[in-house]
Amino acid sequence: MSTKVQLIGGSFQDSEGAVLANGYLKMRLSQDCMVNNSQVCSGVEITIQLDSNGNVASTSSTPAASNQFVWGNDQLAPINSFYRVTGYKANGQPAWGPNNQQVIGNGGTFDVGTWVPNSVVNWTPSPQIPFVKVNGVALSSQAILDFENSGSVTWVDAGNGQVQAAAAGGSGMTLVAESHQTRASSGTVTVTPTLGGNFSKGLYQYFISFVLASSGTEVATLEYCLSFQSYGGIVCNQSGHLSPPPGDVALTNLIGGSSFQLNEWVGVEFGGQGGFALEAQPSLKWEFFTDAVNPLSVNMDLWIYRVATLP
Amino acid sequence: MAKRQIVGGNFQDSSGNPLNGGSVTFRLSTDAVATSTQIAASILTSAVLDANGNISGTVFIWPNDQLNPATTVYRITAYSAKGQQVWQSENVIPSGVGSFDIGTLIPLY
Numbered sequence: 106m107s108t109k110v111q112l113i114g115g116s117f118q119d120s121e122g123a124v125l126a127n128g129y130l131k132m133r134l135s136q137d138c139m140v141n142n143s144q145v146c147s148g149v150e151i152t153i154q155l156d157s158n159g160n161v162a163s164t165s166s167t168p169a170a171s172n173q174f175v176w177g178n179d180q181l182a183p184i185n186s187f188y189r190v191t192g193y194k195a196n197g198q199p200a201w202g203p204n205n206q207q208v209i210g211n212g213g214t215f216d217v218g219t220w221v222p223n224s225v226v227n228w229t230p231s232p233q234i235p236f237v238k239v240n241g242v243a244l245s246s247q248a249i250l251d252f253e254n255s256g257s258v259t260w261v262d263a264g265n266g267q268v269q270a271a272a273a274g275g276s277g278m279t280l281v282a283e284s285h286q287t288r289a290s291s292g293t294v295t296v297t298p299t300l301g302g303n304f305s306k307g308l309y310q311y312f313i314s315f316v317l318a319s320s321g322t323e324v325a326t327l328e329y330c331l332s333f334q335s336y337g338g339i340v341c342n343q344s345g346h347l348s349p350p351p352g353d354v355a356l357t358n359l360i361g362g363s364s365f366q367l368n369e370w371v372g373v374e375f376g377g378q379g380g381f382a383l384e385a386q387p388s389l390k391w392e393f394f395t396d397a398v399n400p401l402s403v404n405m406d407l408w409i410y411r412v413a414t415l416p
Numbered sequence: 417m418a419k420r421q422i423v424g425g426n427f428q429d430s431s432g433n434p435l436n437g438g439s440v441t442f443r444l445s446t447d448a449v450a451t452s453t454q455i456a457a458s459i460l461t462s463a464v465l466d467a468n469g470n471i472s473g474t475v476f477i478w479p480n481d482q483l484n485p486a487t488t489v490y491r492i493t494a495y496s497a498k499g500q501q502v503w504q505s506e507n508v509i510p511s512g513v514g515s516f517d518i519g520t521l522i523p524l525y
Contacts (some may be wrong), residue, residue, distance in 0.1 A: 109432055134430050137503045142519035143469075144428035146494060148502030151431045175430050182522045188430070 107140050107180035108212035111172050115203055115217040117159040117192050124159030127195040130217075132188040135205070138181035144174055155192075161217060177215070178207040187225050417451050419476040420509065426516035427469035427494050430481060434469035435499035440518075442490045445506070448483035457481065457508040465494070471518070501502065 117125040134147035153173050156162040162170035178186045188208065192201030204223040208215050229391040237244040244250070252268055259271045422442070427435035455478055465471040482490050494503035500525040505523035509516060 115428050133429060135522035137505060139519070140431070141426075142424065142517060143428055144494065144503055144523070146429055146435060146496075146502035148494075148500060148504075149427055149429035149433075151433075174432060174433070183524075247472075273525060400472055404464065 107177070109172050109174035110160040110210040110212065111163070111207055111214045112153055112208070112221075113163060113214045113216050115155065115160050117155060119200070124157075125155055125192060125194055126157045126159060128155045128200065129153060129193050130155065131159075131191045131193065132175065134181075135187045135189060136183070138176070138183065138186050140176055140181050145181060149217065151175065155229055173332055175208055177210040178208050185228055196276075296375045343396075417482050417513075420479050420511065421515040422463070422475045422477055422509070423471055423515045424445045424519040425465065425470050425518045427465055427492075429462060429502075434467065435465050435494060435496060436467045436469065438465040438469065438495050438502070439463065440471065440494045441493060442477055442492055444478075444483075445491060446485070447485075448478075448485060448488050450478050450482050450484075454524055469473065477509060479516075480513050484494045492521075 114131075117130075119125075129231070130153040131150055132153060132231055133150040134145060137147045153175075154162040154170060156166035156170065158166075160166065160174060175188070178188070185205075187205045189203050190201075190206045191199055191203040194200050204220075205225050206217075206220045207221075207225055208217075230289065234247070236380055237247060257272060261269045263269045276300040280292060295300065342387045420459060425440065427438060428438070429435070440463050442461040444455060444465075447457045448455045461475065461477050463471045463473060463475045477490070480486075480490065488507045489508055491506050492504065493518060496502050503523070507521045507524060509518075
């Protein structure tokens with residue numbers, strides 16, 4: 106519940122310091138307002154009496170007068186109201202204003218001497234409509250911003266004003282996680298994809314991504330990504346050998362494998378060299394060897410992705 | 417479908433002095449129909465304000481959400497006891513249970 110504010114102070118005077126003794130203020134609200142389920146009529150101009158010192162008259166004035174109250178603008182609805190205030194000498198001559206001023210407060214007092222003439226400080230700006238651009242060019246509609254799905258990007262309203270984008274593979278490709286396995290082992294590591302027991306047959310591309318991390322001194326973190334095509338089987342080149350020297354890692358499969366150095370960023374594509382029947386549970390084996398001097402342990406996080414459709 | 421009684425208002429000036437003996441009028445923005453009843457916009461609904469600036473007597477008007485077309489509003493005007501226009505707004509009077517206190521309206525004009 107709001108309460109009116111008592112006006113005090115002001116010390117209205119002329120440029121020589123002669124006060125507006127027994128003058129008065131005329132105050133008119135800028136618009137009709139509502140407070141405490143009551144309608145405040147702006148059409149009624151109110152008069153605030155000044156005392157012999159040019160201050161708003163009150164019980165502390167000499168001679169004493171009634172305290173004078175108005176509604177604080179911050180208590181009124183709608184917001185952003187103000188008073189149009191004109192100060193008069195006792196003989197009715199306009200002397201100050203008219204100026205737009207606000208009274209702030211809920212109960213208590215408000216010193217009109219704090220007014221900066223024609224300064225409205227309690228102001229809530231109207232919502233600012235943003236000007237939307239795309240790549241520096243104004244959007245075709247400034248009234249609607251509609252996120253539309255495309256072939257490669259899907260939009261989701263995540264709530265709370267958040268919009269999330271999910272991007273599909275480029276060129277119409279979609280990566281489908283076929284298998285994810287984590288192995289921590291020393292020595293030979295065998296990874297056997299178990300998703301449904303089979304890789305999907307057909308003209309798919311597979312991407313294998315794994316991260317090796319080791320506490321040994323010979324093996325450092327290696328990220329390796331290779332791709333191969335399945336023409337009904339796993340096809341790899343056969344340039345590698347099955348028993349790599351210490352410090353090397355061999356990727357073996359049903360046919361053979363390829364070796365690569367650790368501590369290197371290696372990207373190898375296995376081209377089609379023919380095919381063979383896809384086993385029910387094809388296995389991919391990585392073998393790690395130490396030099397028998399430095400300890401080796403390997404942690405592998407393996408992801409195997411299948412490209413759902415070829416470009 | 418029913419008219420609704422209008423009460424309250426507590427009309428006053430900026431110092432809180434009630435609009436004692438004033439009046440308030442309601443003018444529908446356009447002719448409308450409530451079911452099969454034609455409402456004439458040109459005829460004002462008037463009410464006198466009591467010593468506290470509240471509507472005195474019994475005043476009923478049609479809520480706007482019962483009228484067709486659906487876009488009607490009431491232009492509500494308050495006058496001092498001397499006939500001076502001191503308050504005006506355009507608002508929707510809603511349907512509801514019991515009376516409607518126009519003191520709850522936020523002036524829109």
